Amino acid sequence: MKIDKNTINKIARLSRIKLDDKESEDYIKDLNSILDWVEQLNEVNTENVEPLSNISSSILPKREDVSKDTNSSEEILENAPDKLEGFFAVPKVVE
Amino acid sequence: MNNKFLMPLYLLKDHMNNLIKGEKHDWEMVIGLEIHAQVKSNSKLFSSSSTKFGSSPNSQVSLVDAAMPGMLPVINKYCVEQAVKTGVGLNAKINNYSVFDRKNYFYADLPQGYQISQYKYPIVGEGKVTIDFKDGTSKDIRIVRLHLEQDAGKSLHDQNPSKTYVDLNRSGVALMEIVSEPDIRTPDEAGMYISKIRSILMYLDTCDGNMQEGSLRADVNISVRKPGDEYGTRCEIKNLNSIKFIKQAINYEAKRQIEILESGGSIEQNTMLFNTSTGKTRPMRNKEEAHDYRYFPDPDLLPLEISKEEIGKIKSSIPELPDELKNKFIETYKLSNYDASVLTAEKQTSDYFNETINSDSELKNHAKIVVNWITSELFSLLNKNNQDLINSPVSPENLGQLIKLISTNEISGKIAKDVLEDMFSSRKTARQIVDEKGLQQVTDQGEIAKVIDEVIAENPKMVEQYLAGKDKLLGFFVGQAMKLTKGKANPKMLNDILKQKLNKKN
Numbered sequence: 001m002k003i004d005k006n007t008i009n010k011i012a013r014l015s016r017i018k019l020d021d022k023e024s025e026d027y028i029k030d031l032n033s034i035l036d037w038v039e040q041l042n043e044v045n046t047e048n049v050e051p052l053s054n055i056s057s058s059i060l061p062k063r064e065d066v067s068k069d070t071n072s073s074e075e076i077l078e079n080a081p082d083k084l085e086g087f088f089a090v091p092k093v094v095e
Numbered sequence: 096m097n098n099k100f101l102m103p104l105y106l107l108k109d110h111m112n113n114l115i116k117g118e119k120h121d122w123e124m125v126i127g128l129e130i131h132a133q134v135k136s137n138s139k140l141f142s143s144s145s146t147k148f149g150s151s152p153n154s155q156v157s158l159v160d161a162a163m164p165g166m167l168p169v170i171n172k173y174c175v176e177q178a179v180k181t182g183v184g185l186n187a188k189i190n191n192y193s194v195f196d197r198k199n200y201f202y203a204d205l206p207q208g209y210q211i212s213q214y215k216y217p218i219v220g221e222g223k224v225t226i227d228f229k230d231g232t233s234k235d236i237r238i239v240r241l242h243l244e245q246d247a248g249k250s251l252h253d254q255n256p257s258k259t260y261v262d263l264n265r266s267g268v269a270l271m272e273i274v275s276e277p278d279i280r281t282p283d284e285a286g287m288y289i290s291k292i293r294s295i296l297m298y299l300d301t302c303d304g305n306m307q308e309g310s311l312r313a314d315v316n317i318s319v320r321k322p323g324d325e326y327g328t329r330c331e332i333k334n335l336n337s338i339k340f341i342k343q344a345i346n347y348e349a350k351r352q353i354e355i356l357e358s359g360g361s362i363e364q365n366t367m368l369f370n371t372s373t374g375k376t377r378p379m380r381n382k383e384e385a386h387d388y389r390y391f392p393d394p395d396l397l398p399l400e401i402s403k404e405e406i407g408k409i410k411s412s413i414p415e416l417p418d419e420l421k422n423k424f425i426e427t428y429k430l431s432n433y434d435a436s437v438l439t440a441e442k443q444t445s446d447y448f449n450e451t452i453n454s455d456s457e458l459k460n461h462a463k464i465v466v467n468w469i470t471s472e473l474f475s476l477l478n479k480n481n482q483d484l485i486n487s488p489v490s491p492e493n494l495g496q497l498i499k500l501i502s503t504n505e506i507s508g509k510i511a512k513d514v515l516e517d518m519f520s521s522r523k524t525a526r527q528i529v530d531e532k533g534l535q536q537v538t539d540q541g542e543i544a545k546v547i548d549e550v551i552a553e554n555p556k557m558v559e560q561y562l563a564g565k566d567k568l569l570g571f572f573v574g575q576a577m578k579l580t581k582g583k584a585n586p587k588m589l590n591d592i593l594k595q596k597l598n599k600k601n
Contacts, residue, residue, distance in 0.1 A: 010387075014199075014387060014389070016201055051215075054392065054394075054397050054398055056397060058397065059397065059400065060170060060396065060397040060398065060399055060400070061169060061170075062169070062170050062171070062172035062175065063143070063169045063170070063171060063172060064171075064172060064173070065136050065137050065138050065171050065172065065173030065174070066137060066138060066143060067137040067138040067143055067144065067145035067146070067147075068138070068143040068144075069144070069145060069154075069155065070143070070144075070157055070158075071156060071157060071158065072154070073151065073152065073153035073154045073156070076153050076156045076161055076263070077153060082258070084255065084258065084260065085152070085254075085260070086151060086152040086153055086154075086262075087152050087153065087251070087254075087260035087261055087262055088153070088203075088260070088261040088262075088263070089255070089258040089259070089260060089261075090203040090258065090259050090260075090261055091257075091258070091259070092252065092255075092256075092257055092258055092259050093202075093203055093250060093252065093259045094252065
C-alpha cells in the first residue's frame, strides 16, 4: 500500500487536521516508511488465522450495575470553551 | 394521547397485497430495521453515571463519559447479561466471544470522537421473531445480530440562533442495536415487527420500551424493486421514534424512489432524515464524504467472553415470552388466536388477565368473558380517563368479583357495565355497589310474572297488534317490563314468561 496525496488529504480531513503542502509531503514520506516497515509482516502466512484483538491473557474486568454521581455539571463544564444554561455550547450544527 | 390500549398493530390489519402500483408497473418494498433499544440499567455501559431520564443537563456525566484524557472504560456486567437475555428472547445464537470496536466519527455530542460498539464479533448472532397477522397467518423476520454499544449525547439545535447545545447525560448509556434482515415488505409489517420486538423487550424487562423518551428508536433501510428482481439501491432513514412515523417515512420514501425510477433516474444511496411535521424525507447534508468509520478493536477493552454456564444461568432466568404465553392461553382457556394475541401483546395486560382469572376458581370456565371485560369495557374506561392498566382503579380481584356476579346471574351484563363505571370512580367493590344499590337481578318467577301482567294490562292495543302478527312488539313489552324492574329482571326469564303469557291470550 502506498500513501499518495489523495490518501493523505482524506486522512487529514477525517482527522479534522489542516495540512499545508509542505506538511502533506512530510506525512506522505513518514507514513510510507512506517507502512513499508510494517509490511514485512506480509511475509507471514496468516491464512485461516483469526485476527487477534488483544494480546493480554487476562479477562475483561466487569463492574456491578451501581450508579454513582461523582461530578456536578459545574465540574464537567469547567473546561468547556463555551457553556450556556448548563449545556456545552458549540457552533451551530445543522442537521 | 394515550393509546396504549389500542389493539396491537399487527392485529388490526390483514396483510394486504404487498405491491405498490406505479405508473408503469408494480413495485415491491424491501425493508430492514436497525432498532436501538436502551438497556434498562442503573448505570451506563462503561461508567457508573446514572441513566435516569429527564435530569438537569450534564448532571450525570463522569470523566469517562466526558472523554477526559486517561479515563478507562469498565464494562457493566448487568448490561452484558441483559444483551444475552434479549438474544435468547430473539431465538438467537449467543456468542461466547465478542469484541468491542471503535467506530470513529466527529460530532459535537460524541466527546470521545468514537463510539464504542461491536463490529465483526457481536455478542448475539442470528435469530428470528414471528409476526402474526389477523387472518391467522404469520411470518418470520430474521435477525442478523444484536450488539452492545454506547449512546451519544444529545444535541439541541433550536435553543439558540447561533449555537447548538450539548447535554452529555445520555452519553455512554448502553444500547442494544438489533439488526434485521431485509425481510420486511410493507410499512405495516415494519410496524408489527417493531411492536413485537418492543413486546419481547418489555416481557424480558431488558428495555423499558418507551419510544417517546427515545428508549426505543429505529433506523429504516428501504429500497424498491420490481417483484423478483435483485435488491435495488437503498436509503437509510435515521432515528425514527414512533411506529406512526416509521410507517409514514417508509410510505413517503418508497413513493419518492418509485417516482425517480419510473422517470428513468437512479437511486443514490443516501442517509435521510424524516421531518415529522411535513411527513417528508430529505437527504442529510454533508453527504459529500461517504462515512468512513475506520472500525478497529478498542485497545482499552479486552474481548468479552461469556461461559456456557453463565449463558445457561441467564437462560434459566427468562420469564414466559409473549408467544409462549399466547399458546398457553389458547390451550388452557380455549381462547382464539386473536384474543390470546391481544392479551399477550403487553405484559401488563397478560399479568392483569392472569390475576383476574386466578382470583376465583370459577372464572376459569368464563375466560372469554374475562377477556371481553378487560379488553373492551375496562380498556375503554382507562382510555377515556387517560389511565394506565398498571394503576387501574379496578383491581384484578375486583373485576373478577364483578364477572363472577354476572356468571352466577346475580346481576345482568347490562347492569354490570354501570357497576364497573361506579367501581372505577368510587373504588368500591362490585359486591358493595350491588348491595348498596340493590342491583341484584330479579330471578323470582312470581315477581317477574306480576310485572308482566301489569304491562299487558296497561297496553291492551299493543297486545292486540302483537297477536295480529306484529312480532316486533315483543321488544316493546320487554322494554316496559325492564323499566318497571329498573333493568334488574333476568332477561331470559323475562322473555320466556312474556312469550308464554302473550301466547296464552291467543
